[in-house]
Amino acid sequence: MAHNSTNNKQIFNKARVELHLHLDGAIKPETILYFGKKRGIRLPADTVEGLMSYIGYDEPRSLTRFLELFNYYMPAIAGDREALKRIAYELVQMKAREGIIYFEARYSPHLFANSNVIPIPWNQNPGDLTPDEVVHLINQGFQEGEKDFKIKARSILCCMRHMPEWSAEVVRLCKKYHNEGVVGIDLAGDESLNCGTKSGHCKAYEEAFKSGIHRTVHAGEVGPPSVVKEAVDVLKAERIGHGYHTIEDPCLYKRLLKLNIHFEVCPWSSYLTGACDPDLTKHPSIRFREDEANYSLNSDDPLIFKSTLNKDYYVASKYMGFTEDDFIKVNLNAASSCFLPDKEKEELLSTLYDAYGMVQSTVC
Numbered sequence: 001m002a003h004n005s006t007n008n009k010q011i012f013n014k015a016r017v018e019l020h021l022h023l024d025g026a027i028k029p030e031t032i033l034y035f036g037k038k039r040g041i042r043l044p045a046d047t048v049e050g051l052m053s054y055i056g057y058d059e060p061r062s063l064t065r066f067l068e069l070f071n072y073y074m075p076a077i078a079g080d081r082e083a084l085k086r087i088a089y090e091l092v093q094m095k096a097r098e099g100i101i102y103f104e105a106r107y108s109p110h111l112f113a114n115s116n117v118i119p120i121p122w123n124q125n126p127g128d129l130t131p132d133e134v135v136h137l138i139n140q141g142f143q144e145g146e147k148d149f150k151i152k153a154r155s156i157l158c159c160m161r162h163m164p165e166w167s168a169e170v171v172r173l174c175k176k177y178h179n180e181g182v183v184g185i186d187l188a189g190d191e192s193l194n195c196g197t198k199s200g201h202c203k204a205y206e207e208a209f210k211s212g213i214h215r216t217v218h219a220g221e222v223g224p225p226s227v228v229k230e231a232v233d234v235l236k237a238e239r240i241g242h243g244y245h246t247i248e249d250p251c252l253y254k255r256l257l258k259l260n261i262h263f264e265v266c267p268w269s270s271y272l273t274g275a276c277d278p279d280l281t282k283h284p285s286i287r288f289r290e291d292e293a294n295y296s297l298n299s300d301d302p303l304i305f306k307s308t309l310n311k312d313y314y315v316a317s318k319y320m321g322f323t324e325d326d327f328i329k330v331n332l333n334a335a336s337s338c339f340l341p342d343k344e345k346e347e348l349l350s351t352l353y354d355a356y357g358m359v360q361s362t363v364c
Ligand SMILES: O=c1[nH]cnc2c1ncn2[C@H]1C[C@H](O)[C@@H](CO)O1
Pocket: 022, 023, 024, 025, 067, 070, 106, 107, 108, 111, 158, 188, 189, 190, 191, 218, 221, 269, 273, 300, 301
């Protein structure tokens, strides 16, 4: 199936909400080149086109091979204070241009640090940028972006599947920076290599639950329904990142529908990571729509997928028959399941109802 990204006409020209977006997968290539040059860090190419020929791609490969692409460019960004603030600020700008009024971006504080992190990622030399300061800098970048671009940005901090030793610090940072824009915890990384959830993650999620920190987990993206079950039953996830394979366990799926668990669906990502059948007309989101599941549409890692959120809407419209009403529903779902405090969530929902010309029901 050919999916030429040049013929993506604008779909759904109305206010949108995005819940599943990786900050480190949404950096401008120009910014990577700028910091690579400034810091004397070797990159595979020194032009945008050259760089994108290494880190961007158009045809399915495995999740494992997709994740390897971060190695090409993260060394240019990690460990640099100015770079972190800038990528956060630029993400707000990018998302405002896409018509998004509220987004939640996620990242691993450890993968941007070069101090207080073992092992130090991306072959960096030891430095003095801790995961704690990483979060503070990114919060600042988001806050400056919010002021300039008049949209709302919040963050979710990621535990990484292969690094359960980091998870206690992740939940500590979620608590510490709760008032600075951090709204939740996630568990990301390669589900295909490591399906069992390690005790470090379990403890962190238990602490998150006790402390009222919102919880999402990457599960059932390429892994089996059992990973989703564990995410909900053990980690007490309120949202599932991707979750496509849930539908292979009808009993579990039915239960999650009843529990109103939110599925953060990323259509174009699921094509490129081989998470789903490459025939997008068979995508699980069609089932989610038919069953009136609670799900949203998201872009995941637009740098690597050479996309914007519009690509995901385009794919949903072209191959899955999504209509304007479906897109409205998906955005209302996203707002209802976002990790904002109740009052701000209500405001977001009201803004969407206004934008869609709908009257908000006051009847429960
Ligand atoms: O689609 C994904 N599935 C699992 N992990 C992912 C995906 N996209 C990005 N990541 C990982 C790589 C990033 O470094 C990390 C934190 O954003 O999350």
